[in-house]
Amino acid sequence: MQTVTDSAGWAELMAAPALRLDAPPPSASTYLSGVRVDSSGYFRAAISGLEALREGPDGLSDSDISDSLALMGPEGPVELGMKGDSVWAKLPGFSADESGPWLLRHPSGTDTLVFRGVEANTPPVPVEPAERFADRAGHFSLRFAPRPVRLDTAMCSGTVxxxxxxxxLSPALFRLVENRLDVGPFPPGASVSLMVEPGGIQGEEGLSTDTLEWRLSVRVPSDYGAIQLVLDSAAHASDGAVIWLLLNSSGAPTAHEVDAEGRFNQLLPGRYRVVMVQDENGDGRWSGARPAKGLHPEPVLRWASEVDVRAGWEVEIAPEFHPRP
Structure with missing residues (x-):
């Protein structure tokens, strides 16, 4: 990471190119796309290029990326929401005739928001596809925009x-978590039907107008697989802490963490990679070279490059590398 001050006077952290284990590092570059605003001042856009920053053992976390983002308006900072590559905000004092400037800082620079048109204000609607399966905790979750402010659970129903x-289903299982509708938990193996009647979700400028219905299934434990690391503690002893990363087939880190027994649990069938980072400085992430301190990059070791996980199976893997005697 390095500090850069741009022409707008922003002091910002810029990410070094992301490290990948099987390809040259890509050049990190981000830019805005799909910039829109409605008559209530609700703004949303996408930041393209964030996937390159997230890749590899040194990839930025969502928290790192969120900390590098900022939105500044005529009256000062504006609260900015982020999920995946989407960002949104309510622009205070927005007017279709005259307002701004609005400056959005992202990892590659600072852009002035330009609105080529003002859309009619809309009530909250789903802005992502609904998953056909509940998540690992047995919940259904769906993002809405503009941000909902109230949920009338009397207009929510469902069956299991x-x-x-x-x-x-008890209406108490329906709740709003920030800008998401969250329902659950559901029992393993259940088939679930959910419905929210018109007017059940309220935004700042209006109520939802459509009947919203979803159907989903809940996986059972046998639908998942696991990876068990076979570790010779004497041969692979490390002076510092060790960080285990589970990557998907494209090399992007997953949200799975290794347990105390060296096992990655609740894995969907597919191909994975396992990486070990020797966290010599104990900061909880990979650190690159620090020439000013005379320090080399922390070692990154490919534990296993291709691990095929099947439902109901636990795969034991030993390292593909061998430590020096």
């Missing part, structure tokens, strides 16, 4: 089917 028996 388990082994041929049907039961009604």
């Amino acid at each position: 089917v388990m082994e041929g028996d049907t039961a009604a």
Whole structure:
């Protein structure tokens, strides 16, 4: 990371090119796309290029990226939301005739927001595809925009089917978590139907107008696999802490963490990679070369490059490298 001051006077942290284990590092570059605003001042856009910053053992976390973003308006900083590559905000004092300037800082620079048109204000609507399966915690979650401010649970309903028996869902399972509708938890193996009637979700400028319905299934433990690391503690002893990273087939880090027994649990079938980082300075992440301190990059070791996980199976893997005697 390095500090750079641009022509707009922003002092910002710029990311070094992301390290990949199997390819030359890409050049990190981000830019805005899909910039839109409605008559209420609700702004949203996408920041392209963030995936390159997230890749590899030294990839930036969502928290790192969020800290590098900022939105400045005529009256000062504006709260900015982020999920994936999407950003959004309510622009205070926005006017279609005259407002701004609005400056958005992102990892590669600072852009002035230019709105080529003002859309009609809309009530909260889903802005991502609904998943066909509940998440690992047995919940259904879906992002809405503009940001909902209230959920009328009296207009929410659903059913759970388990082994041929049907039961009604409690409205208390429906809740708003920031800009997401969250429902659950559901029991493993259940088939779930959810419905929110018109007017059930309220935004700052109006109520939802459509009947919203979803159907999903809940996985059972046998739908998942696991990876067990076979570690010879004497041969692979390290003076510092060790960080284990589980990467997907494209090399992007997953959210899975290794447990105390060296196991990655609740893995969907597919191909994975395992990487070990020797965290010599104990900061909880990979650190590159620090010439001013005479320090080399922290060692990154490919533990296993291709691990095929099957449902209901646990795969034991030994390292592909051998430490020096």
